[in-house]
Amino acid sequence: MSRGWSRMQHLREKKARGLVRTGLVLLAFLLAAPVSAAAVDLDFKEADIRDVLRVLGDVGGFNVVTDPAVRGSVTFYLQGMDPRQAVDLVVKSSGYGYTFVGNTLVVAPRERLADQFQEVRTAFIPLRHIDPEAVVPALEMVVQPAVVRADRVGRGVLIRGDAAQIRAAEAFLKERDVPPPLELDFVDADVRTVLSALARAGGYNLIAVPETQAKLTLFLRGASVREALDLVARQAGFRYRIDGNTIVIVDERDMPAAKAAPDAGTGPAVAVPAPPVVTKEVRIIPLRYITTQQARALAAMLLPPEDIWADEAAGTLVVRGSGARLDEVERLLAGYDLPRLRVDGIVVKEDDRLAVLSLDRRSHVVREGTTLDGITVEQILGDRVVLRTATGRLLELAIGGGE
Known part of the structure; x- marks a missing residue:
């Protein structure tokens, strides 16, 4: 009896130890297993697949790189879906392939997916307007995991990565390496002074400044250098072209100048000064969404036609008048110069x-x-x-x- 009891007790202890070991193994497995991202609800209608992938990367906490060949629209509703599972469904149903490189999702046509990461090279991208060191932190976020360095001597950036990363860097820098919007005032300034200031602001050389006594009064707010040059050329009566980084005056017209009075036969000729130049405040209003003709029709509600010029090439409206009246014109245009809007999709995450x-x-x-x-x-x-x-x-x- 005693031996039977001892045997039963031994078996119970052995079973208990086994359960403890099993529990410890299960606990260790649970602690080691990665925690999946919170489930999300997604509702998209005819949305660009690249935008959908970008949203999934946002809610899933990973970067997204898409091959330029990735195109198309998707419509779907997914409820309670893990972001990476959603990537699998969306990408495969669209006929593309994908892979995760570290924390970066790469999407491309299946036959090109592997090729995009086989060749790593170094490229130099020159910059004209922005500071190389200032742009590097933002550029690194765009082209991770490529290596980016500023080159102050060459005034540009060096990037070591694959072809897709270098293309992304070039597009990113091209969009940002532009002259800053002008904030310049000129009151009765000669044309030479105005052109020299604009050339410096845009990083240009200047050749063949026109000989003229004309004076200009300009108040430039938010205009580009090219827009300001167009306005000066029109007001002062000359034409120009831009060759690389040089502004060249290609045609000069007659300018107001001092004229000699006709000889009446008595005494020397007397110089007659040119009539004074009547100046008004001129403002360049950049247009984002409406056409210059639409903007001109709106501005004509507040200004006479002779004080309105539409520059279709630059996408701006040039107006002349008092400061208060021009403020009214800007407010009127702001109410109509709106983008085309569309909601492509909504994502709900908790x-x-x-x-x-x-x-x-x-x-x-x-x-x-x-x-x-x-x-x-x-x-x-x-x-x-x-x-x-x-x-x-x-x-x-x-x-x-x-x-």
């Missing part, structure tokens, strides 16, 4: 809501409170987005809907 908003065919991932070109996202609801324009107008757009 309490976080994101939307893909297309402004004039350029997509952006936005949250409530985001402001883009004067358009503020007021609310992101389950199936629509409420927006407020710069003039305070409220717009309510459903998924797939636009304004």
Whole structure:
């Protein structure tokens, strides 16, 4: 009896030890297993696949690189889906392939996917306007994991990466390496002074400054160097061209100058000064979304036609008048110069809501409170987005809907 009891006790202890070991192994496995990203709900209608992948990268916490050949629109509704599972469904259903390189998702046609990472090379990208050291941190985020270094001597950046990363760097820098908007005032300034200032602002050399006594009064706010040059050439009566980084005057017209009075036969000729130049405040208003003809028709409600010029090549409206009246013109145009809007999709992740908003065919991932070109996202609801324009107008757009 005693031996039987001892045997039963021994078996119970052995079983208990086995359960403890099993529990410890299971606990260790659970602790070692990665925690999956929170499930998300996604609702997209005819959205660009690249925008969808960018949103999935945002909510999933990974970078996204898409091959230039990746194109197409997708429509789907996914509920309670892990972001990486959603990537698998969206990419494969669109006929493309993908791979994760570290924390970066790479999407490309299947036959080109491997080739994009086989060749690593170093490229130098020259810069004209922006500081190489200042742009490197932002560029590194765009082309991770490529290596980026500033080259102050050569005034540019060096990038070591594959072809796709170098193309991304070139596109990123091309968009940002532009002259800053002008903030210049000229009051009764001669043409030489104005042209020299514009050439310096744009990083240009200047050849053959026109000989003229004309005076200009200009108030330049937010205009580009090219827009300002067009205005000066038109006002002063000459033409120019830009060869590389040089401004060349190619044609000069007659300018107001001192003229000699006709000899009446008595005494020397007397120089008659040119009549004084009547100056007005001139303002260049850049247009983003409406045409110059539309803007001209609107401005004609407040200004006479002779004080309005439309520069179709530069996409600007040049107006002349008092400061107060020109302020009215700018406010009027701001109310109509709005982008084309479309809501491509909405993503809900726990309490976080994101939307893909297309402004004039350029997509952006936005949250409530985001402001883009004067358009503020007021609310992101389950199936629509409420927006407020710069003039305070409220717009309510459903998924797939636009304004």
